[in-house]
Amino acid sequence: MNVQQAKFQDSFADKAGENFIPDRSSFPERVAAVVAAAASEAEEVDRDARFPQKAIDAARAHRLLGIQVPQNFGGDGASIFDITDMCYALGRACSSTAMIFAMHQTKVACLVRHGVGSAYHEGLMRRLASEQLLLASSTTEGQNGGNIRFSSAAVERAGTEISLVRNATVISYGAQADGIVTIARRANDAAGSDQVLLAITKDDYTLERSLEWETLGMRGTCSAGFELKFKGSSEQIFPEGYDRIHAQTMTPVAHLCWSSAWAGIAAAAVERAQAFIRKAARGAGGQMPPGAAHFNAARMTLSKLRAVITTNLDTYAAHEHDERALSSLDFQSSINLLKVEASELAVETVMSAMRACGLAGYRNDGGFSVGRLLRDVLSSPIMINNDRILSNIATASLMSAVPGTLRD
Numbered sequence: 001m002n003v004q005q006a007k008f009q010d011s012f013a014d015k016a017g018e019n020f021i022p023d024r025s026s027f028p029e030r031v032a033a034v035v036a037a038a039a040s041e042a043e044e045v046d047r048d049a050r051f052p053q054k055a056i057d058a059a060r061a062h063r064l065l066g067i068q069v070p071q072n073f074g075g076d077g078a079s080i081f082d083i084t085d086m087c088y089a090l091g092r093a094c095s096s097t098a099m100i101f102a103m104h105q106t107k108v109a110c111l112v113r114h115g116v117g118s119a120y121h122e123g124l125m126r127r128l129a130s131e132q133l134l135l136a137s138s139t140t141e142g143q144n145g146g147n148i149r150f151s152s153a154a155v156e157r158a159g160t161e162i163s164l165v166r167n168a169t170v171i172s173y174g175a176q177a178d179g180i181v182t183i184a185r186r187a188n189d190a191a192g193s194d195q196v197l198l199a200i201t202k203d204d205y206t207l208e209r210s211l212e213w214e215t216l217g218m219r220g221t222c223s224a225g226f227e228l229k230f231k232g233s234s235e236q237i238f239p240e241g242y243d244r245i246h247a248q249t250m251t252p253v254a255h256l257c258w259s260s261a262w263a264g265i266a267a268a269a270v271e272r273a274q275a276f277i278r279k280a281a282r283g284a285g286g287q288m289p290p291g292a293a294h295f296n297a298a299r300m301t302l303s304k305l306r307a308v309i310t311t312n313l314d315t316y317a318a319h320e321h322d323e324r325a326l327s328s329l330d331f332q333s334s335i336n337l338l339k340v341e342a343s344e345l346a347v348e349t350v351m352s353a354m355r356a357c358g359l360a361g362y363r364n365d366g367g368f369s370v371g372r373l374l375r376d377v378l379s380s381p382i383m384i385n386n387d388r389i390l391s392n393i394a395t396a397s398l399m400s401a402v403p404g405t406l407r408d
């Protein structure tokens with residue numbers, strides 16, 4: 001356990017004692033209200049490529065944006081299990097809302113796990129809970145693609161004042177966010193891999209649009225390119241280096257939350273396929289339509305998808321404050337493979353659901369259309385490209401042992 005994590009545990013113990021249990025009883029009702037808001041505008045959000053304002057307003061009203069913040073900083077202390085369940089529930093209603101929520105919660109997790117002990121970051125956690133701030137993410141830069149462990153833009157320092165100018169190729173909901181969590185090179189003379197993480201709020205930065213996209217899916221995430229210009233204080237840099245935050249929190253939480261959102265999209269497609277097959281069977285006097293086989297295939301891949309997510313969730317939750325376990329080859333390989341497997345299974349599930357529905361699934365209108373879900377889920381293998389991940393972990397995979405038992 002490192003110093004930050006020890007402080008984090010102490011601060012919990014101060015407030016609530018060893019047996020601290022966050023009150024989760026209000027979560028289902030609050031989540032259901034946000035899911036209903038998200039579902040009510042999902043079609044328009046996609047058609048007009050607009051931000052899901054109603055859903056995010058509802059998330060604010062029901063205090064879901066700060067739900068992960070510990071209770072002693074004003075939040076609910078929601079666990080990784082709670083957060084991923086929320087991503088899944090939102091994914092069934094509106095993919096873009098789910099992905100925005102997943103990205104936001106990943107940034108909050110960095111604050112919660114690596115900001116304790118830093119006055120600035122603790123203050124930001126309190127603001128997150130009281131003002132329900134929405135945080136965006138800026139990792140992609142210039143022509144660097146998904147190579148997150150390399151930064152070009154460097155933090156410029158003048159005493160305690162710092163500044164950063166970043167060619168942010170894509171920031172989802174950048175224009176709507178109240179703050180951004182971004183990586184940068186530690187200093188002008190630092191190597192590209194010597195990175196820090198900064199949490200900045202919109203009074204400290206400007207965003208100038210540099211690149212518009214007309215996207216295939218996830219259109220409500222309003223992902224565009226920006227030039228990010230920031231001026232602030234050195235205390236906005238997280239005390240720990242980005243390499244550790246990346247391994248312990250950014251990668252695991254992003255992969256768990258994204259995968260849960262994709263599983264939600266896949267579940268929505270399976271639900272449509274089920275409704276279609278039931279209707280077709282009723283219309284044929286109980287005779288199963290030929291597409292039923294594709295419906296079963298969709299159900300099978302959805303089961304695999306849920307299993308791979310929950311297995312990784314259990315492993316992460318069991319070791320979430322154990323730096324050594326999280327840095328191990330086994331854990332890092334597994335959590336990276338989760339992203340690859342979950343995205344492939346989610347695409348496969350939605351494709352099978354579409355084939356089960358046939359023409360009714362292929363058309364863009366009607367109650368059985370799977371078009372939007374398919375376009376949205378196709379973002380999953382390229383969001384940090386699976387090829388890049390597989391090639392990055394090839395050596396680690398070779399070195400990690402093949403499991404000796406079923407539950408290893």
Ligand SMILES: Cc1cc2nc3c(=O)[nH]c(=O)nc-3n(C[C@H](O)[C@H](O)[C@H](O)COP(=O)(O)OP(=O)(O)OC[C@H]3O[C@@H](n4cnc5c(N)ncnc54)[C@H](O)[C@@H]3O)c2cc1C
Pocket residue numbers: 103136137138139140141144145146147170171172173218221223379382383384385386387388389391392
């Ligand atoms: C919906 C959506 C929302 C996003 N939101 C954000 C956001 O809010 N903030 C943010 O910073 N970024 C965001 N991104 C960007 C994302 O995080 C990745 O950086 C981006 O998807 C990578 O883009 P790329 O395909 O150009 O890059 P690359 O990773 O460079 O991939 C380009 C091509 O090169 C291939 N390739 C790359 N490396 C290898 C390798 N080692 N071996 C074999 N082939 C390789 C890939 O297969 C691919 O064909 C978002 C992306 C999506 C799809």
